Amino acid sequence: MGGNVSKEDIRGDTKEEEKPLVVVAIxxxxxxxxxxxxxxxxxxxxYTGKYKNKLVEDREPTTVLLKPDGSFDSFGYRAIRNYGHLSKQEQQNYRFFKTFKMELHNTTDLSHDTMIKDVRKREFxxxxxxxxxxxxLKSLAVSVMREDTTDLKENDxxxxxxxxAIWSDSCRQFMREAATSAGIPEEKLRLVLEPEAASMYCRERLMVATGAAxxxxxxxxxxxxxxxxxGGTADICAHEIIERAKLRELYKASGGDFGGNKVDLEFYKFMINLVGGPVWTIFQDDYMPLSFEFMKEFEAKKKTFTSDVQTVSLKLExxxxxxxxxxxxETLEETLSQMTSRYKGKLSYKRVDQRLEIKGDIMADFFKHSIDGVISKIKEILGECGEVQTLLLxxxxxxxxxxxxxxxxKIKNVRILLEQDARLAVMKGAVLMGYKPRNxxxxxxxxxxxxxxxxxFQRGTDPEDLKVKKEDGKEYCDGLFDIQIKKGQIVxxxxxFPxxxxxxxxxxxxxxxTITIELWKSNRKTPRYCTEEEECxxxxEIVMKPPPKGWPERIRIERQLVMGETELQIQIKNATTGEKYETRLDFLEVNKTL
Ligand SMILES: Nc1ncnc2c1ncn2[C@@H]1O[C@H](COP(=O)(O)OP(=O)(O)OP(=O)(O)O)[C@@H](O)[C@H]1O
Ligand SMILES: [Mg+2]
Structure with a gap:
């Protein structure tokens, strides 16, 4: 970036004033x-976190250490190191978190109060x-940019x-709130979907693939x-290029738990099989820095594994x-001799350098679940979307x-392209999207x-349990699903929406x-009632406060959904007076009140 550049320099020849001066993506x-x-x-x-060595690598392990009073201690490699340096007693009081992002998605009733567990299963x-x-990360990014550009304001x-992409509306709101409470101003924050960001980054590749100038x-x-x-998930989707290089989503899918971490989990299972659950747990919990080292060794082998590899050798701690x-x-030799027949002749241990040797086909087994899952999803999408020319990885x-x-x-007739710096595609693509319009x-x-x-109420048609009698003496059906957006519809x-x-x-x-308005969703394309329990x-909910003098006797409320960049928004109007209400869809509060 170069030292001491002014905001003028950053703008350079760019005349598009509406574009942000700098974009930072997390x-x-x-x-x-x-x-x-x-x-x-x-x-x-x-530039990534590696610029000026703010981070050790472009991205660091998603690990966090908190002090006994619940304040932040460290992140990434530093958190792993600091936790390792703590005494046994201190480790009881500090909190160490890893792989916690998946927990959000797995929590069905995510709210402001959701707790996650640290490695010792204590909640926070x-x-x-x-x-x-x-x-x-924000403080690192701001500090590195300030070192070079002293007149840069946070507002820039x-x-x-x-x-x-598979995150629910409540997960999205959760992330937005986490970011704003971290000091990112709401109006300066955009959430982008990971596959879309990656797609943006891959467009150069597509140019090459299609011969576009x-x-x-x-x-x-x-x-x-x-x-x-x-690591956690495989997000697989299909896009079509529409006019002016915009994209249209053809198919969205989640590959579920087919990420690379599943390979590690299979390896854990294998290790438990080998040394037994209690031994493995003690090693994981009480010798965490060493178990990290061991997993780092496995990670290195995982990265270099190909179908030609005959034997994988791991140094045991x-x-x-x-x-x-x-x-x-027992010694490891004794343990090995008792392993099930499945492993006969496929494992050996060299005491002299403490190396466990695993035959290639056992290693391939660790990959099986993830790879089969990815391939079957890709095939499913190919079946649905017809002629697809390219698979971008x-x-x-x-x-x-x-x-x-x-x-x-397994996948024929499709050009397979691996993006350079594949692990950085989402992050770099998210930066690029910051300069693009939202549409x-x-x-x-x-x-x-x-x-x-x-x-x-329509007798004979509507379910009896939805029948209510109102002040005017008439019978009504309460709980009809008034469809705004249909499943699969392009938005x-x-x-x-109407x-x-x-x-x-x-x-x-x-x-x-107050008046509470509820938003419902359904797995069915055309649900009729909100009470179709399995599906809806x-x-x-949106809570409307009454005006200072209270509501009028009769009030007509117009509700309308509007598509934001990644989240739905809502507009509410008093149809009689035309008065608009400040409202926000709250996907998190509803989980507490359900
Ligand atoms: N060269 C490689 N060969 C095999 N696996 C690799 C390689 N490089 C990274 N991985 C694996 O990829 C996973 C991490 O990928 P990535 O950094 O894209 O995940 P993430 O962004 O942290 O997770 P997610 O996107 O699911 O939230 C890990 O399981 C890691 O072991
Ligand atoms: Mg990712």
Whole structure:
């Protein structure tokens, strides 16, 4: 970036004043997390946390250490090191977190109060842990940019945070709140979907694949699959290029737990099989820095594994062998001799250098679940989307040669391209998106969304349990699903969906009460009632405060959904007076009240 540049220099020849001066993106991964930034004068010249050694690597392990009072201690490699230096007693009081991003997605009732567990299974506020990480990375990014540009103001920075496409609306709100409580101003924050960010980064590759002279000339109608093979998840989707190099989502899918960490989990299972659960747990819990070292060794072998590798050799830590001896009174040789027949002749141990040798086909087994999952998802998408020309691979796990060999063997007639710096595609792509307008992509709705509506009861049609009698003496059906957005429908940024009007009668007693409006979603394309239990759920609520003099006797409320960049927004109007209400969809509060 060069020392002492002014804001004028950053702007360079760029005349587009509306573009941010600098964009910083944070990629919060299951396994690795980091930040990257660039300046508007050359957006594609992207610096990562490694610039000026703020971080040891472009992204560091997603690990956090908190002090006994719950304040932030350290992140990444530093957190691992600091935790390792603590005495046994101190380790009881500090809190160490790893691989906690998946927990958000797995929590069905995510709220402001959701807790996550540290390595010792003690609970702590999830919101705080996420916020600490963002605050820390933010401070690093700001400090490195200030070193070079002294007149840079926080207001000059556009912040981008990438999130998995499969995240629910409540996870998205959770991340937004974590970022704002970390000090990122709401108006300077954009959430971007990980596969879309990666897609942005891959456009150069697509240019090469299609022979286009520039990104704007990418052929309209060109379809590709983008597979972001990360640690926690494999996000696989298909995009089509539409006019002016915009993208349209053809298919969205989540590969579930087919990320690279599944390989590690299979290896854990193997180790438990080998040394026994209790020994492995003691090694993991009480010798964490050493177990990290051991997993680092495995990671190195995982990275270099190909189908030609005959034997994988792993150096076992002294501590592990000692624990085995103390707990079971056995040596590893004795343990090996008792392994099941499945491993006969496939494992050996060299005492002289403490190396465990594993035959290649056992190692291949560790990859099986992830690779099979990825391949079957890709096949499913190919079946659905018709002619797809290219498969773009990004994410750290995509850097595995073995995985690519397997994909190549099973997926024919599609050009497979591995993005350079695959593990950085999301983070760098998120930086690039910061300079782009928000309407670059059209997506498909995951669910049908709608409000609950009341109308006159239709005998013989409506379910009896939805029948209510109102003040006017008439019978109504309460709980009709008033569809706003249909599952699978293409939705565009800033798109407004048809409004839905309800009429409420307010008696004297309820004039000063709040009015709550509920947003529902359904797995069905055309649900009729909100009570179709298996399929529908209430996902957000909007609480409207009464005006100072209270509500009028009869109030007509117009409700309308608007598509934001990644989240739904809502507009509410008093249809009688035209008065608009300040509102926000709250996807987190609803989980507490359900
Ligand atoms: N060369 C490689 N060969 C095999 N696996 C690799 C290689 N490089 C990284 N990985 C694996 O990729 C995973 C990390 O990928 P990545 O950094 O994309 O994940 P993440 O962004 O942290 O997770 P997610 O996107 O799921 O939240 C880890 O499981 C890691 O072991
Ligand atoms: Mg990722």
């Amino acid at each position: 990629d919060f991964g299951t396994t690795y997390t980091g930040y990257a930034f660039s300046l508007v004068r050359s957006p594609t010249q992207i 506020s999830a919101a705080k842990v996420f916020s600490y990480v963002i605050e820390y 920075i556009q912040w981008m945070i990438s999130i998995p 520039s990104i704007d000339e990418l052929p309209i109608g060109y379809k590709y699959i983008l597979a972001d093979l990360g 002294n501590a592990l062998l000692e624990i085995l001896k103390t707990e079971t009174d 990004v994410g750290g796990f995509a850097e595995s040669q073995y995985l690519r060999e397997r994909i190549q063997a 670059i992509i059209e997506r498909r709705a995951w669910y049908t969304y709608g409000f609950s509506k009341v109308r006159l 565009k940024y800033d798109e407004m 409004s839905s009007t309800i009429e409420l009668l307010k008696d004297q007693a309820s004039r000063k009460n 759920s209430r996902i957000a």
